[in-house]
Amino acid sequence: MDHNFAALGVPQEILAYTLGALNRGDSLSQKIRFDKDRRDRLEAELNNILEHNQTSIPHLLAAASLRCEQMIISCELGGASEILEADRCCSEIFKSRPLTSMGPCISTHGYTRYQNYPGASMGLSVMLRVFSSSWLNRSVLSDVAQADGYKVILTANYESPSLAATMRAHSINPGRKTFLGIQAVRNFRSSPLGHPTHQVEHSGMNVYPVRSDACGDVDLTTAPTKSVHDLMDDYPYSWNCVERIFREATINSSCKCYPADTLSSEELQNLNLSVCRPETYMWCMRQEVASDTYADLVYERAAPIEGGKRSTARMCPENSYHRAPATHLATPEDQILAFPTLASPFPKFHQLPHVSAAFALHPIPSSSTCKKECKPLCTESSYEALVTYDHLNPAYAESVIKHVGCNLTQTGDVAMFGVHYNMLSERVISYSAYAIIDLISSTGGILSLIFGGSFMTVIQFITFNVWLYRRLVL
Numbered sequence: 001m002d003h004n005f006a007a008l009g010v011p012q013e014i015l016a017y018t019l020g021a022l023n024r025g026d027s028l029s030q031k032i033r034f035d036k037d038r039r040d041r042l043e044a045e046l047n048n049i050l051e052h053n054q055t056s057i058p059h060l061l062a063a064a065s066l067r068c069e070q071m072i073i074s075c076e077l078g079g080a081s082e083i084l085e086a087d088r089c090c091s092e093i094f095k096s097r098p099l100t101s102m103g104p105c106i107s108t109h110g111y112t113r114y115q116n117y118p119g120a121s122m123g124l125s126v127m128l129r130v131f132s133s134s135w136l137n138r139s140v141l142s143d144v145a146q147a148d149g150y151k152v153i154l155t156a157n158y159e160s161p162s163l164a165a166t167m168r169a170h171s172i173n174p175g176r177k178t179f180l181g182i183q184a185v186r187n188f189r190s191s192p193l194g195h196p197t198h199q200v201e202h203s204g205m206n207v208y209p210v211r212s213d214a215c216g217d218v219d220l221t222t223a224p225t226k227s228v229h230d231l232m233d234d235y236p237y238s239w240n241c242v243e244r245i246f247r248e249a250t251i252n253s254s255c256k257c258y259p260a261d262t263l264s265s266e267e268l269q270n271l272n273l274s275v276c277r278p279e280t281y282m283w284c285m286r287q288e289v290a291s292d293t294y295a296d297l298v299y300e301r302a303a304p305i306e307g308g309k310r311s312t313a314r315m316c317p318e319n320s321y322h323r324a325p326a327t328h329l330a331t332p333e334d335q336i337l338a339f340p341t342l343a344s345p346f347p348k349f350h351q352l353p354h355v356s357a358a359f360a361l362h363p364i365p366s367s368s369t370c371k372k373e374c375k376p377l378c379t380e381s382s383y384e385a386l387v388t389y390d391h392l393n394p395a396y397a398e399s400v401i402k403h404v405g406c407n408l409t410q411t412g413d414v415a416m417f418g419v420h421y422n423m424l425s426e427r428v429i430s431y432s433a434y435a436i437i438d439l440i441s442s443t444g445g446i447l448s449l450i451f452g453g454s455f456m457t458v459i460q461f462i463t464f465n466v467w468l469y470r471r472l473v474l
Helices: 002-008 012-021 036-053 057-064 086-093 220-225 240-252 278-286 289-302 394-404 436-472
Strands: 072-077 083-085 124-129 150-152 170-172 176-189 379-391 414-421 427-431
Touching: 012 036, 012 057, 012 278, 036 057, 036 278, 072 086, 072 394, 083 086, 083 394, 150 414, 170 176, 170 414, 394 414
Parallel strands: 176 414, 176 427
Antiparallel strands: 072 083, 072 124, 124 414, 150 170, 176 379
16 A cells, blocks of 8 residues: 555655545544644645646545555355455456545445355455555544444445445454344335435434435346446435435535535546535535535425425425445545445345445436425335454465465454355335325224223213212211
């Protein structure tokens, strides 16, 4: 990794500062936020590097990051006796190179692997080099950046790298095996849904109320053929729509720039595009310029203004967006690896999930009743992971390293992880709209309790008074 920095003339401190242009600016530590002199120096040096190399922040991060061949030692597919060397791993399995909120990644998007028996021996195992001596400057980065070591995130194959990585990252420890035993979870939503708000996917909390009277579906079979950055533009709905609104708010507010980790493949090639720099992000967020616009836009989508008052009716905003995440593995400098998504339409044959990390946002397509709106997916896939650890046998690590011809001084410079299905059956969660017959039934039940309780209360009151009269008078 160090020679990547040297070749570009980029110190580690500058690279760490550049990561402040990702993850909504939350990657920078409080220490540097209050050190204006240091920030001014780093900003000037970063601007000089970008101008001298005639490049952009996304391209700078990609060029300064580890290559796939530098990270991976070998791959092994369950059920096959062959151990793949780094070159084949990167060309056949880790095909994509997305830019995410955790930095540049390698991803398995576009690679398909099916598992027809449960257990670790039938999954995908990857051996990695450890670069602990090259971890980024922690005086610059906050804990949000998660810059130490590798991280693995599992997502569905229609999801693009997104901020979900920071919420679902599994750490890979040096000198140990990390096993991710997963089970597929399918959420089925009938259309129309009966709730004015829906939970933001994968976040575990209701962030903003986005009105959605119906769910939507997309053709997920074409997802592997799309660029990992363009999944955000081709696969709409769910929480990604809300995230896309943040991108719109950042661009349309006084920030006037594009978040680096929300760019499509076409936008990444445009060096003239105004990409948010760390100082711009910090100013925008400190002034809450983008945040206020974000909240206003989301609220308008939840309740439009009609006649000067907020309406409870569904709104079709003029500009709606959608985006989705993917699975990835992050490196010491926030690089992430991704392999294919663990989900297939067949209950006994499951495709290994994508490994990658980060957030992405996307435009929403038209519907028959409302031209543009945020909707949840009618059929949504996710994965529950059981993470276990085991000691990495030095003899096994040495045999693999010798087999692939790597030059490592000690097995402590190695980490290993595996992804497999614990169970081939899917856990199904069904959400249905609240039908009229259910409403009538529930209402009748409640009224019977009220009237029945009231009637019994009257009888008890009369009985008590009769008893009291007899006790005191008679």
